Amino acid sequence: xxxxxxxxxxxxxxxxxxxxxxxxxxxxxxxxxxxxxxxxxxxxxxxxxxxxxxxxxxxxxxxxxxxxxxxxxxxxxxxxxxxxxxxxxxxxxxxxxxxxxxxxxxxxxxxxxxxxxxxxxxxxxxxxxxxxxxxxxxxxxxxxxxxxxxxxxxxxxxxxxxxxxxxxxxxxxxxxxxxxxxxxxx
Numbered sequence: 001x002x003x004x005x006x007x008x009x010x011x012x013x014x015x016x017x018x019x020x021x022x023x024x025x026x027x028x029x030x031x032x033x034x035x036x037x038x039x040x041x042x043x044x045x046x047x048x049x050x051x052x053x054x055x056x057x058x059x060x061x062x063x064x065x066x067x068x069x070x071x072x073x074x075x076x077x078x079x080x081x082x083x084x085x086x087x088x089x090x091x092x093x094x095x096x097x098x099x100x101x102x103x104x105x106x107x108x109x110x111x112x113x114x115x116x117x118x119x120x121x122x123x124x125x126x127x128x129x130x131x132x133x134x135x136x137x138x139x140x141x142x143x144x145x146x147x148x149x150x151x152x153x154x155x156x157x158x159x160x161x162x163x164x165x166x167x168x169x170x171x172x173x174x175x176x177x178x179x180x181x182x183x184x185x186x
Contacts, residue, residue: 009023015052
Protein backbone atom coordinates (compact mmCIF):
# COMPACT_ATOMS: atom_id res chain seq x y z
CA UNK A 1 0.00 0.00 0.00
CA UNK A 2 1.17 3.49 -0.83
CA UNK A 3 0.11 6.93 0.35
CA UNK A 4 -2.00 9.21 -1.82
CA UNK A 5 0.92 11.63 -2.02
CA UNK A 6 2.88 9.02 -4.04
CA UNK A 7 0.26 8.74 -6.82
CA UNK A 8 0.93 10.40 -10.18
CA UNK A 9 -1.13 10.95 -13.33
CA UNK A 10 -1.00 7.84 -15.50
CA UNK A 11 -0.86 5.37 -12.59
CA UNK A 12 -3.36 2.51 -12.39
CA UNK A 13 -4.99 2.09 -8.97
CA UNK A 14 -7.22 -0.57 -7.44
CA UNK A 15 -10.06 1.68 -6.23
CA UNK A 16 -13.23 0.19 -4.68
CA UNK A 17 -12.24 -3.24 -6.02
CA UNK A 18 -11.89 -2.04 -9.63
CA UNK A 19 -8.94 -0.89 -11.72
CA UNK A 20 -8.90 2.81 -12.57
CA UNK A 21 -6.46 4.87 -14.64
CA UNK A 22 -5.53 8.20 -13.00
CA UNK A 23 -6.03 10.93 -15.61
CA UNK A 24 -5.64 13.99 -13.38
CA UNK A 25 -4.17 14.22 -9.87
CA UNK A 26 -4.03 17.69 -8.30
CA UNK A 27 -2.91 18.78 -4.82
CA UNK A 28 -5.27 21.36 -3.28
CA UNK A 29 -5.02 23.44 -0.10
CA UNK A 30 -8.23 25.46 0.19
CA UNK A 31 -8.00 28.38 2.67
CA UNK A 32 -8.20 27.17 6.26
CA UNK A 33 -9.11 23.54 5.44
CA UNK A 34 -6.81 20.52 5.32
CA UNK A 35 -4.94 19.73 2.11
CA UNK A 36 -6.23 16.96 -0.16
CA UNK A 37 -5.66 15.42 -3.59
CA UNK A 38 -8.40 15.83 -6.21
CA UNK A 39 -8.32 12.83 -8.58
CA UNK A 40 -10.08 12.27 -11.88
CA UNK A 41 -9.95 8.56 -12.72
CA UNK A 42 -11.31 6.43 -15.58
CA UNK A 43 -12.49 2.86 -14.96
CA UNK A 44 -10.35 0.58 -17.13
CA UNK A 45 -13.16 -1.88 -17.98
CA UNK A 46 -16.22 0.38 -18.36
CA UNK A 47 -14.61 3.72 -19.30
CA UNK A 48 -16.70 5.53 -16.67
CA UNK A 49 -15.05 8.62 -15.12
CA UNK A 50 -14.90 8.87 -11.31
CA UNK A 51 -13.82 11.88 -9.27
CA UNK A 52 -12.61 11.42 -5.71
CA UNK A 53 -10.83 13.41 -2.99
CA UNK A 54 -7.99 11.59 -1.24
CA UNK A 55 -6.62 12.71 2.13
CA UNK A 56 -2.86 13.30 1.96
CA UNK A 57 -2.08 10.28 4.18
CA UNK A 58 -4.81 7.98 2.80
CA UNK A 59 -3.64 4.49 1.79
CA UNK A 60 -4.08 3.57 -1.89
CA UNK A 61 -3.15 0.44 -3.84
CA UNK A 62 -1.09 1.13 -6.96
CA UNK A 63 -1.48 -1.76 -9.41
CA UNK A 64 1.58 -3.26 -11.08
CA UNK A 65 0.95 -2.82 -14.79
CA UNK A 66 3.28 -4.18 -17.46
CA UNK A 67 3.03 -2.55 -20.88
CA UNK A 68 4.71 -4.05 -23.93
CA UNK A 69 4.64 -4.18 -27.73
CA UNK A 70 2.82 -7.08 -29.34
CA UNK A 71 2.17 -8.11 -32.93
CA UNK A 72 -1.46 -8.47 -34.01
CA UNK A 73 -1.93 -11.90 -35.62
CA UNK A 74 -5.64 -12.52 -36.32
CA UNK A 75 -9.23 -12.09 -35.13
CA UNK A 76 -10.86 -14.95 -33.17
CA UNK A 77 -14.52 -14.27 -32.31
CA UNK A 78 -14.67 -11.60 -29.60
CA UNK A 79 -10.88 -11.55 -29.25
CA UNK A 80 -7.81 -10.40 -31.13
CA UNK A 81 -4.85 -12.78 -30.91
CA UNK A 82 -1.54 -10.99 -30.34
CA UNK A 83 2.00 -12.33 -29.98
CA UNK A 84 4.76 -11.15 -27.67
CA UNK A 85 7.65 -10.07 -29.92
CA UNK A 86 10.28 -11.33 -27.45
CA UNK A 87 8.93 -14.69 -26.21
CA UNK A 88 6.57 -15.53 -29.12
CA UNK A 89 3.82 -16.28 -26.57
CA UNK A 90 0.26 -15.63 -27.81
CA UNK A 91 -2.55 -13.89 -25.88
CA UNK A 92 -6.28 -13.36 -26.50
CA UNK A 93 -7.17 -9.68 -26.04
CA UNK A 94 -10.87 -8.64 -25.89
CA UNK A 95 -11.85 -6.46 -28.87
CA UNK A 96 -13.51 -3.74 -26.76
CA UNK A 97 -10.15 -2.77 -25.23
CA UNK A 98 -9.05 -1.36 -28.61
CA UNK A 99 -12.20 0.80 -28.94
CA UNK A 100 -13.05 2.26 -32.35
CA UNK A 101 -9.48 1.87 -33.66
CA UNK A 102 -9.97 -1.93 -33.83
CA UNK A 103 -11.61 -1.63 -37.26
CA UNK A 104 -8.30 -0.50 -38.78
CA UNK A 105 -6.15 -3.36 -37.42
CA UNK A 106 -4.32 -5.35 -40.09
CA UNK A 107 -2.43 -8.60 -39.58
CA UNK A 108 1.21 -8.02 -38.67
CA UNK A 109 0.70 -4.56 -37.08
CA UNK A 110 2.36 -3.73 -33.79
CA UNK A 111 0.00 -2.85 -30.92
CA UNK A 112 0.56 -1.91 -27.28
CA UNK A 113 -1.12 -3.99 -24.56
CA UNK A 114 -1.02 -3.45 -20.77
CA UNK A 115 -1.40 -6.41 -18.40
CA UNK A 116 -2.13 -6.42 -14.67
CA UNK A 117 -1.47 -9.88 -13.17
CA UNK A 118 -2.07 -11.85 -16.41
CA UNK A 119 -5.22 -9.89 -17.30
CA UNK A 120 -5.24 -7.49 -20.25
CA UNK A 121 -6.56 -4.13 -19.04
CA UNK A 122 -5.63 -1.68 -21.83
CA UNK A 123 -4.86 -1.99 -25.54
CA UNK A 124 -3.83 0.63 -28.06
CA UNK A 125 -3.57 0.46 -31.84
CA UNK A 126 -1.03 2.62 -33.72
CA UNK A 127 -2.09 6.28 -34.08
CA UNK A 128 -1.79 6.13 -37.89
CA UNK A 129 -1.97 3.17 -40.26
CA UNK A 130 -1.21 2.79 -43.96
CA UNK A 131 -4.00 0.99 -45.82
CA UNK A 132 -4.66 0.25 -49.49
CA UNK A 133 -7.84 1.50 -51.18
CA UNK A 134 -9.75 -1.57 -52.45
CA UNK A 135 -12.71 0.30 -53.98
CA UNK A 136 -13.63 3.89 -54.86
CA UNK A 137 -15.60 5.61 -57.59
CA UNK A 138 -13.50 7.33 -60.26
CA UNK A 139 -13.35 11.11 -60.02
CA UNK A 140 -15.27 13.21 -62.55
CA UNK A 141 -13.20 15.91 -64.30
CA UNK A 142 -14.20 19.41 -63.25
CA UNK A 143 -15.74 18.16 -60.00
CA UNK A 144 -13.24 20.00 -57.80
CA UNK A 145 -14.75 23.41 -57.07
CA UNK A 146 -14.08 22.97 -53.34
CA UNK A 147 -12.29 20.59 -51.03
CA UNK A 148 -14.48 17.72 -52.26
CA UNK A 149 -14.36 14.23 -50.73
CA UNK A 150 -15.64 10.85 -51.88
CA UNK A 151 -16.24 7.48 -50.21
CA UNK A 152 -13.55 4.79 -50.44
CA UNK A 153 -13.24 1.31 -48.94
CA UNK A 154 -9.89 0.32 -47.42
CA UNK A 155 -8.45 -3.20 -47.22
CA UNK A 156 -9.90 -3.82 -43.73
CA UNK A 157 -13.42 -3.24 -45.11
CA UNK A 158 -13.98 0.18 -43.51
CA UNK A 159 -15.41 3.02 -45.59
CA UNK A 160 -13.68 6.40 -45.20
CA UNK A 161 -13.81 9.80 -46.92
CA UNK A 162 -10.87 10.61 -49.21
CA UNK A 163 -10.09 13.47 -51.66
CA UNK A 164 -11.18 13.05 -55.29
CA UNK A 165 -7.64 12.41 -56.60
CA UNK A 166 -7.33 9.11 -54.68
CA UNK A 167 -7.82 6.05 -56.91
CA UNK A 168 -8.29 2.34 -56.38
CA UNK A 169 -4.97 0.69 -55.45
CA UNK A 170 -3.49 3.82 -53.81
CA UNK A 171 -2.13 3.59 -50.26
CA UNK A 172 -3.38 6.17 -47.76
CA UNK A 173 -2.51 7.04 -44.17
CA UNK A 174 -5.53 6.97 -41.83
CA UNK A 175 -5.94 8.27 -38.27
CA UNK A 176 -7.17 5.25 -36.25
CA UNK A 177 -8.86 7.32 -33.54
CA UNK A 178 -11.14 9.37 -35.82
CA UNK A 179 -11.04 7.37 -39.07
CA UNK A 180 -9.98 10.47 -41.02
CA UNK A 181 -7.81 10.48 -44.14
CA UNK A 182 -4.38 12.06 -43.47
CA UNK A 183 -2.35 11.74 -46.68
CA UNK A 184 -1.54 9.60 -49.70
CA UNK A 185 1.50 7.35 -49.27
CA UNK A 186 3.97 6.93 -52.12
